[in-house]
Amino acid sequence: MSGCFELSKTSETSRARLGVVHTAHGDLLTPFFMPIATKGAVKTLSTADIEKLGSPILLSNTYHLFLRPGVDVLEQFGGLHKFMSWDRAILTDSGGYQVFSLGAMRKITEDGVTFASHIDGSRHELTPEKSIQIQQAIGSDIVMVLDECTPAGSSFEYLEDSVSRTTRWAARCKQEFAQGRGASNNPGALLFGINQGGTNQDLRLRHASELSKIGFDGYAIGGLSVGEPFDQASAVVSALDGALPQDAPRYFMGGAQPDEIVEYVKRGVDMFDCVLPTRNARHGLLYRFVHDDVSKPDFFESLHITNEQYKYSKEPLVLPQDGGAIAQELSRYSLGYVRHLFTVQEVLGQRLVTLANLRFYLRLMADIRSAISNGKL
Amino acid sequence: MSGCFELSKTSETSRARLGVVHTAHGDLLTPFFMPIATKGAVKTLSTADIEKLGSPILLSNTYHLFLRPGVDVLEQFGGLHKFMSWDRAILTDSGGYQVFSLGAMRKITEDGVTFASHIDGSRHELTPEKSIQIQQAIGSDIVMVLDECTPAGSSFEYLEDSVSRTTRWAARCKQEFAQGRGASNNPGALLFGINQGGTNQDLRLRHASELSKIGFDGYAIGGLSVGEPFDQASAVVSALDGALPQDAPRYFMGGAQPDEIVEYVKRGVDMFDCVLPTRNARHGLLYRFVHDDVSKPDFFESLHITNEQYKYSKEPLVLPQDGGAIAQELSRYSLGYVRHLFTVQEVLGQRLVTLANLRFYLRLMADIRSAISNGKL
Numbered sequence: 001m002s003g004c005f006e007l008s009k010t011s012e013t014s015r016a017r018l019g020v021v022h023t024a025h026g027d028l029l030t031p032f033f034m035p036i037a038t039k040g041a042v043k044t045l046s047t048a049d050i051e052k053l054g055s056p057i058l059l060s061n062t063y064h065l066f067l068r069p070g071v072d073v074l075e076q077f078g079g080l081h082k083f084m085s086w087d088r089a090i091l092t093d094s095g096g097y098q099v100f101s102l103g104a105m106r107k108i109t110e111d112g113v114t115f116a117s118h119i120d121g122s123r124h125e126l127t128p129e130k131s132i133q134i135q136q137a138i139g140s141d142i143v144m145v146l147d148e149c150t151p152a153g154s155s156f157e158y159l160e161d162s163v164s165r166t167t168r169w170a171a172r173c174k175q176e177f178a179q180g181r182g183a184s185n186n187p188g189a190l191l192f193g194i195n196q197g198g199t200n201q202d203l204r205l206r207h208a209s210e211l212s213k214i215g216f217d218g219y220a221i222g223g224l225s226v227g228e229p230f231d232q233a234s235a236v237v238s239a240l241d242g243a244l245p246q247d248a249p250r251y252f253m254g255g256a257q258p259d260e261i262v263e264y265v266k267r268g269v270d271m272f273d274c275v276l277p278t279r280n281a282r283h284g285l286l287y288r289f290v291h292d293d294v295s296k297p298d299f300f301e302s303l304h305i306t307n308e309q310y311k312y313s314k315e316p317l318v319l320p321q322d323g324g325a326i327a328q329e330l331s332r333y334s335l336g337y338v339r340h341l342f343t344v345q346e347v348l349g350q351r352l353v354t355l356a357n358l359r360f361y362l363r364l365m366a367d368i369r370s371a372i373s374n375g376k377l
Numbered sequence: 378m379s380g381c382f383e384l385s386k387t388s389e390t391s392r393a394r395l396g397v398v399h400t401a402h403g404d405l406l407t408p409f410f411m412p413i414a415t416k417g418a419v420k421t422l423s424t425a426d427i428e429k430l431g432s433p434i435l436l437s438n439t440y441h442l443f444l445r446p447g448v449d450v451l452e453q454f455g456g457l458h459k460f461m462s463w464d465r466a467i468l469t470d471s472g473g474y475q476v477f478s479l480g481a482m483r484k485i486t487e488d489g490v491t492f493a494s495h496i497d498g499s500r501h502e503l504t505p506e507k508s509i510q511i512q513q514a515i516g517s518d519i520v521m522v523l524d525e526c527t528p529a530g531s532s533f534e535y536l537e538d539s540v541s542r543t544t545r546w547a548a549r550c551k552q553e554f555a556q557g558r559g560a561s562n563n564p565g566a567l568l569f570g571i572n573q574g575g576t577n578q579d580l581r582l583r584h585a586s587e588l589s590k591i592g593f594d595g596y597a598i599g600g601l602s603v604g605e606p607f608d609q610a611s612a613v614v615s616a617l618d619g620a621l622p623q624d625a626p627r628y629f630m631g632g633a634q635p636d637e638i639v640e641y642v643k644r645g646v647d648m649f650d651c652v653l654p655t656r657n658a659r660h661g662l663l664y665r666f667v668h669d670d671v672s673k674p675d676f677f678e679s680l681h682i683t684n685e686q687y688k689y690s691k692e693p694l695v696l697p698q699d700g701g702a703i704a705q706e707l708s709r710y711s712l713g714y715v716r717h718l719f720t721v722q723e724v725l726g727q728r729l730v731t732l733a734n735l736r737f738y739l740r741l742m743a744d745i746r747s748a749i750s751n752g753k754l
Contacts, residue, residue, distance in 0.1 A: 039721040085709040332462040340446045344416040
């Protein structure tokens, strides 16, 4: 659709790809990972922190921003970039995932979905058009279409109906996106479609073909991080590799452990978001590399820093040679000190492990790119 | 006692003084203010943050560190400096204030005070000797004697008894301090006495004389931030100016608003700790300068950032010219954005206002020193 993606290499031993996504706020080397700034901030971190971590992009959530601060505030500031003082790229979801998570508090029709706010119960409607309008007010660089993320275990009939509606919604999104471009806080934004269909490969492929016909800047794979086993999810991703356009970026939506990210990259995925490094950090789970070769198994470990065994540990939270200014800064704090911070409930502990885990995921992606480049993945 | 203090100027228009306290971890220009790192961290901030704020000293609480991480951990690390990776000065309180705050959970005898931990109810004894031993394990640069902080409104009989005991405890502390110096994690530490006596000036002066006879590196004024009106507290401070040695630093213990700090400085006080900039920050109260001349009234304002009026405000949290790298960093965030962070309960809001308020208090002290130097205070 837009030529936003340049593919520079496809691995000879897997479907792993190297490339670059051009956005209105900078180039993104693929494969990449997006830290999650749900409500306009990565939990415990500032905009300056995310810059220092070296991430060229972050993800924010339309549903949350719509409720607070609200579209009027975002319009007043000229979009989320200015509101949070971030001049790199932003991807926003459509708001659909959160709305569908509300369960009994929402109702789906052909037009869209009505829901009650989790904050005050106030009623709102989210249509494909409205989702695009909100994301254009946010000034997102990568706008996602409104889709229904079907729950794991949905019946075939439900899936088929839902996927057809998601296709019709995708077409409406594309039309609204083009019409609203002039009034957008980011006229250079990209629009991504979202593939659904549960773990049914026929439906997945049919839907991929329908979305490709409509034509998007990139394609997300949704609904694969909602409880199904990894082997089913990865089989779907493998099947989609041949069905999605090769010249557009593919984005795996939802949580993935470090070794799963490597597996999805080997199946042709270019983009990831993942709440694990940040959410786990707040519970004291620290990711670390065991060795440098991400193409080999067991390249990482995760440890519970609150464990008694770290009480006297002078081992640094992060090795200074682990990369960049952040690793240098974090290396001065010992596991024993950070454990103490968790024990006495000082939020600094959550912040330090959040920084360490995001550094881990960002280095993982850099190591993956090197491994593809060197023919090792 | 030690010659740790050099007085370089006494104002001609007030009792304000300029000087320097020499510690084993650096020189401290007086008057100065100490950020409070209760449990080995200033809430929401890292050691690197306090360095960046430019504070040459922090205060930590013996009672909390004694319970967690505990003396065994601090011994293992070689003291709090190494544990939290801080190589500037540390002052610790004696633990008495927190223990006496436990109310019914503690019991005072001539020997010391027994108390039940607020965490698990376990019983402990804090004697003058034990308080010094813990502070020497912490490796504090400025060690405080164990005193009883008498509640506002105590009877004369109670005050007199308590002050006599505090004097006897102070003498025991001095003896223990000298004996334990060899085993201390900081053999170059200073020892400060604490003046008590409520708002009774006779008792205060008598106690000051007793403490001076014992002889300490510095003298704190305790028990004046526990509910009595400012005019009574400041009258006591004025009276003590003549009774405490001129060649030792004086430390006002406990909370003081910015304008009260200026008044205490004019009455001869050199050192302050104060929980207000950090505790108030966590409730969204932001301190700002209204004008540059701290010798004139109303030089500051405090605003509630959660107020509706800041919803659309693009005004920076801190003006970039307000001083140092931190002001530069904070100036990129608007009041509207920080208000949003409080509204959605992102801890980043607390962190940003904590940084802003500490910067305010530290600049206040620098401005006070300039004003004394220029003959304006």
